[in-house]
Amino acid sequence: MQRIAAKDYSILFGSTGYETLNSFLNSNNYSTIFIIVDSTVNDSCLPFFLAQLATEIPIEIIEFESGEENKNITTCIEIWNALTDLGADRKSIILSVGGGVVTDLGGFIAATFKRGIDHIVIPTTLLAMVDASIGGKTGIDLGPLKNQIGVIQTPKMVVIDTYYLDTLPTNEMRSGLAEMLKHGLIADRAYWNLFLDLSKLDSFELENLIYTSIEIKNNIVLQDPNEIGLRKALNFGHTLGHAIESYFLENENQKTLLHGEAVAIGLYLESYISFQKELLSEKDFLQISNVIKNMFDPVDFENIDLQKILDLLIHDKKNEHGKIQFVLLDGIGNVKINQTVSNELIIASFQEYKYC
Secondary structure, rough: OOOOEOOOOOOEEEEHHHHHHHHHHOOOOOOEEEEEEHHHHHHHHHHHHHHHHHOOOOOOEEEEEHHHHHHHHHHHHHHHHHHHOOOOOOEEEEEEOHHHHHHHHHHHHHHHHHHHHEEEEOOHHHHHHHHHOOOOOOEEEOOOOEEEEEEEEEOEEEEEOOOHHHOOOOHHHHHHHHHHHHHHHHOHHHHHHHOOOOOOOOOHHHHHHHHHHHHHHHHHHHHHOOOOHHHHHHHOOHHHHHHHHHHHHHHHOOOOHHHHHHHHHHHHHHHHHHHHHOOOHHHHHHEEEEEEHHOOOOOOOHHHHHHHHHHHHHHHHOOOOOOOOEEEEOOOOOOOEOOEEEOOHHHHHHHHHHHH
């Protein structure tokens, strides 16, 4: 597959990506390569990745425990200390090999250690390939609040290899599909239509879907790298999705939801809100509803859950002047940003989800 030109870096694929990666590492005279992984990736993906590296530069592996609950400042401090103890300097480079937690956290560590060292991303989950690794956003959570601390700093390159998808359980694959659904809903109806029937999906078609999804996100980021306007469209489904994810993360009585699982609920809820605001036709809403119902297991919400989720909305990063800002669909393939929504309509969307 052809490389995709992003802002100040390239997104590369398969063997060509590894060839470019090795050439880049060996031509830049790095002092040490630090590979950041979580415990899951260390077992499932790292041996294959190391076999693709062809360099005499010293390599150090830094591992942390997997899970969204570890994407925090405590983990950062541990890794910053490890980098220091291992002699990292301004000519060191960090390679983040893993899913969205690893790429977000690794990018933030690279952007802040010694005021910034080079960083390369090798995503190993579908979610990270189509979303987290694209666009230069880095960050960590503040308690249960998603991505409250971070910077936008582009990597030197991103290398996509779908080989790693063979290591994923089904729920992780579905989690990535949620972001791909979002890309179609906000930007490309023809792309969305490809998800109406995945019964004959094979690896070749999946690679093409991934490529198109990356193109959609990258094209939006190129037009608005700092999320002043258009890039906010990528947050469709995330205003409520992030609040749901945060609530389930901090509530010991609830199971932890994967990011894409929470976003899928957010896509449903915010599509319903779009329908109720007469931005989306009933036919299109029902189509979206059917796709999400067929792809994701339902999640139960009690009335006590809803108020706590509403309370978390105030921390959404799109908010301005104390007002909660939603991204809503203006038909499939288009959006309206900076939309306000009443609490009554939000609660009604949860009721619709409950009985759908």
